Amino acid sequence: MKKVEAVIRHYKLEDVKNALTQAGIQGMTVTEVRGFGRQRGHKETYRGAEYTVDFLPKVKLEVVVADDEVAKAIQTITGIARTGQIGDGKIFVSSLADVIRIRTGETGPEAI
């Protein structure tokens, strides 16, 4: 099992969520986050008046999938969230030791 965390542009969330659901990936956690990578906050220019905003609002999406679904999840997310501009975000994939569904006590892939 893998945890796929994606930090994406906030306005791409709806589309990514729908695409993931359509791809058969159910259940996700969404967090409103702020941060910066290479994008470093944008510099707003308006007729010479300039101001910088340090941290950009983003959303973080977490899904947990079985190993054979990782590629599909990543493709789906990148396919939708990519605009080609700086600031499209990043995807982090990590291995999970176990998953437990609290209600039933199921563990492992069944609990996803």
Add this chain to the structure above:
Amino acid sequence: MVEAVVRDSLDALVVPHELAARSARVASYKGRLNEIRDQVSNRFEQGATGAQTAGLQSQLFDAFVVSVLVETLQSLAPASRALIESHSVLLAVGGTGRGEMCPYSDLDLLFLATPAVFEKFELVAAQVIRDLWDSGLKLGASVRTVSDSLRWAKQDSKFATALVDARPLWGVASIGEQLLFRFQRSVRSHARQFIADTVAARDEERAEQSTTTQQLEPDVKRSLGGLRDLHLIRWIGFAAHGAADIDSLKLQGALSKEEARRLIHAHEFLTALRIDLHLAAGREQDVLSREDQLRIARQRGISPISGQAPVERFMQEYFQHSSAVASIARRFVASTRHVALAERVLKYVLAYRIDDIYYVGRETLDVARRHRPAACGSLEGVLKLFLTAARYRVRVAPHLVELIRSQHLQPPAHLSAEASQAFLALLRTHGRLGQALRDLYETGVLEAVLPCWQHIRCLLQFNQYHHFTVDEHTLRAIEAAEGFASDRGAVGQAYREIHHKELLHLALLLHDAGKGYEEDHSEVGRRLAYEASIRLELPDHQRELIMLLVHRHLHMADLALRRDIGDQALLLKFSHEVGSPDALRMLFVLTAADVSAVGPGTWNQWKAELTSTLYDRTMLWLSGKSHLFDEATRLQKIEQQVAECLHTPTGTSGGDASSSVGAPTLQKRLQLCPAHYLLETPPSRIAADLRVVLERRPDEIHVEAQYDSETGTVEYRVILHEDLASGCFHKLSGVLSAKRLEILTAAICTTQDGTIIDACRVRDADHAGEIPEYRIEDVANSIRKVLRGETDVETLLKSRGRFAVKATTGPVSDLPLRVVVDNESSDRYTIIDVFAHDRPGLLYAITRALFELKLSVVQAKIATHFDQVLDVFFVTDATGHKIQDGLRLTAIREHLLGNLSAFESAARSEPAT
């Protein structure tokens, strides 16, 4: 303390051979309890009312407890048993004493004995308590003497209130009566303290409650308006009137007939609900969870009606009961706060009197007795009363609120002008507005003014998002908006800058009024906003604004949180829809208040940042101003940068003699320039302009042009004194159009000493790449000639044949022509926003029309996106003042619209070359 005693006596009592007997005993008790619960449950399912079921349960539990006590006494020697029986009593207190037991309610008992048998009775009681506990009952029990009880009642408010409902179950009744007699005497003589303690304990209980559960999953016992508030009325009644039950309080006149009726209904409703919850959970369960709400609505066979699910109808009934209980309890408590004579005299002396009708105290507003019928008997009177209170930032006295409620004011078919003026004036206030509206709502007056509020009373939205009913959410939204008055961020600034706050507040009152119908609530809301505006006789433009705000109240949040707000087309479309800076401010604050009122923490930094960014960018489009930076600090920085530019002459044109500009001169010069010019022009450019201004001959018209290879555009800058030419801006745009230059952006300003600095960025239709010197010289010469009056724009145009030289295809964007005149955003200027399709000569058409209207353009911002143009003009009349005359404002708008639609259709019909 009691627990310790019990444990000690346990050790004394338990001997090994007794263990087996005890577990047999406990098992039989458990069996009897289960039988009782089955019996109660059956009766309830067969349709017994809540009161009947609770009554049955109490009866059966009473008998059970007494039998346990009697059985325990059997094990004593006859002599000591007789002694105990003649010197003790078992009292049911609290809920048990009231005889309203739910299947898994606690059992509240007081074992009372005279000092002579206290120790013996304590051992017996300990065994009874332990056996009951082990058989699965939750107990609140203590063993005391009369004097001990009285002492304890003074210290512990919970124990004291439990005693109010005491009733003997077994034993010598006179011992109990003695306690109750002395208790009542002590309470009545310290009624104020008792009431204060009781209310404080209730407030504390409720405060604990509200942090853990939200309004939409209420605790039927402890939440606001729950059973506990009915108990509160009993306790307070006992202290203040010597009677605890509703009927006696009604007979005494402490509760009105109507109030008593509502309380009895609510009591039944809540009790039945609580029994249901206990039976379904198989344990004490007082929280009405979402699952339970759905289950009960289904079981009660509530049918859906248009736009409202069964569960929403069920919860509406719940909230109607709980809000009635809450408001009656609040009124009842307030009415018992006796004011001492000295305090009353002091209040009278200190109160500020208005016309001898109103008395403004420190916290409340009262009305002279003989004026009360007039002040509280008509809609106009009531609204004026609340308006006066709001202006003095006090509340209307509770007894007046009660008086108004008892009048049952009905919604009139038409609101009198007096009533609607008073209502709007009330909405204009802020600080105590939320409280005033709550009082108006509770008394039914708000519904008389805005009948659409009847529909949303206690209306629940059954989803995971909202924490409050629609009415509560709306009132919270108003309070949130008021709260922004002291907010240091963008929302606070926007709120403070809104001139007509009553429009924002009215829009907030109406924003969710369309909920609970089949159709989309924004669409219904738009119609309700229309009706309300007609009812309040708002002028046309205000009505349109209210309708826009209500109809589109979700729009800004939608865009900010779900769309790419860096997209210029989106910004332009949004600006077009909102129309004016003032409308944008209102929509922004409305959005923030709406989201804040959904629940705690919903308006977070993340949402605030995105929404503020959208606000700021749109504001730049609409007014050229940004809030994102501190203007004073930036101006200071700009001044420094300009100074640096001046002292290190760049390679650009202009003499280097200007290094002689001293700091004081520079500062003085810059102070004469309008802030928007300084903020929006690069410092190096400001420095260059300054050189021109300083070196210019008085009658010189300075024209310069600079080609920007990156964008392929040319910027023409014209600097002159305003005395040299009138209508400079429209002439300039006319010349540029005549010379087949497409104006992309323009920024104009006039300094305080009358220097005009106009800049236009243009695309040259006739020259690709670097523009030759002769072309620039030709344009510059034409500008000078026209400004000096040596020729005019019309002649230039004619010499060119026509100016619609560029082939015009149909408009790319479908946005209609729109002209918005905004007189609210600026104290000194009237702001005109024009949204139109870009065509050659458009700017000239607009500016000429403005000139014809004898308006002076002080500042302008021209922006083009695709084929759509948003032009913002800050104008004054010929004398330099903002236009105040409403008729003239309408005429300006009409004239511009007329001219522009004529211009558009002419341009469309003209054959392309």
